[in-house]
Amino acid sequence: MQKPCTECAGKRRQDEAKQNIRLVYNLLIAHYGPTNWWPGETPFEIAIGAILTQNTAWTNVERAISNLNSGGLLTPHAILEAPDDTLFAALRPSGYFRIKAQRARAFCAYLLEQYGGDMGAMRKTPTDELREELLAINGIGPETADDILLYACERPVFVVDAYTRRILSRHGLCEPNANYAKLQAFFEDNLDRDLVVFKEYHGLIVYVGKDFCRKTPKCATCPLADLLEPDQPWHVDSGNERSRQAS
Ligand code: SF4
Numbered sequence: 442m443q444k445p446c447t448e449c450a451g452k453r454r455q456d457e458a459k460q461n462i463r464l465v466y467n468l469l470i471a472h473y474g475p476t477n478w479w480p481g482e483t484p485f486e487i488a489i490g491a492i493l494t495q496n497t498a499w500t501n502v503e504r505a506i507s508n509l510n511s512g513g514l515l516t517p518h519a520i521l522e523a524p525d526d527t528l529f530a531a532l533r534p535s536g537y538f539r540i541k542a543q544r545a546r547a548f549c550a551y552l553l554e555q556y557g558g559d560m561g562a563m564r565k566t567p568t569d570e571l572r573e574e575l576l577a578i579n580g581i582g583p584e585t586a587d588d589i590l591l592y593a594c595e596r597p598v599f600v601v602d603a604y605t606r607r608i609l610s611r612h613g614l615c616e617p618n619a620n621y622a623k624l625q626a627f628f629e630d631n632l633d634r635d636l637v638v639f640k641e642y643h644g645l646i647v648y649v650g651k652d653f654c655r656k657t658p659k660c661a662t663c664p665l666a667d668l669l670e671p672d673q674p675w676h677v678d679s680g681n682e683r684s685r686q687a688s
Pocket residue numbers: 608611612649653654655658659660663664665666667669675
């Protein structure tokens with residue numbers, strides 16, 4: 442039999458990726474409905490939430506944000522000028538509060554210096570330039586920068602987190618150690634650049650990761666179970682979950 446040409450095989454892989462990525466979205470939105478992710482009242486609150494959510498559950502961030510709010514600390518000036526003890530006490534529920542205070546202050550200093558503390562002015566900067574600026578701030582990596590770009594600045598960039606990597610790799614759609622840029626390109630190259638879909642897609646991944654795709658996955662009841670191939674280790678056979686400990 443004649444082998445398919447390299448170009449045809451590449452095109453087929455691209456079509457399959459597009460199909461899979463739409464299918465994952467459709468199954469998740471059918472299961473959860475709109476998540477309206479990210480929770481936050483203002484672009485500044487969203488940006489601070491993106492910094493505080495590093496390595497912690499969102500419920501802990503909510504407590505820290507609520508402390509900042511009730512203490513009148515939810516402005517760039519207030520975060521910079523608050524005494525250490527006051528800021529640490531407000532951020533304590535989010536964990537690593539000393540480091541996070543430093544990172545929140547670094548972001549506020551940048552915002553004041555570059556844009557007079559005005560998120561509206563920051564949002565006028567072109568996406569690539571703004572991403573570079575955010576990544577240059579101490580303690581802001583690609584995921585936090587993209588959270589800020591997508592949810593606080595309304596830019597269609599895809600946010601990748603640990604759940605994204607885990608879910609895709611368990612379904613054979615990426616390597617378990619695929620890097621951030623590769624995973625981001627996988628989504629951005631295979632989806633239309635639709636802001637609402639990008640926002641929702643990340644929210645849905647957070648939900649399914651938290652509810653089902655844990656270290657020990659709960660495939661039997663997961664909305665993505667039908668996408669598992671019979672030879673995939675997480676495959677659900679006859680309704681009996683054959684989960685195994687994630688490596
Ligand atoms: S829990 Fe199972 S079915 Fe659900 S996303 Fe994870 S590996 Fe897939």
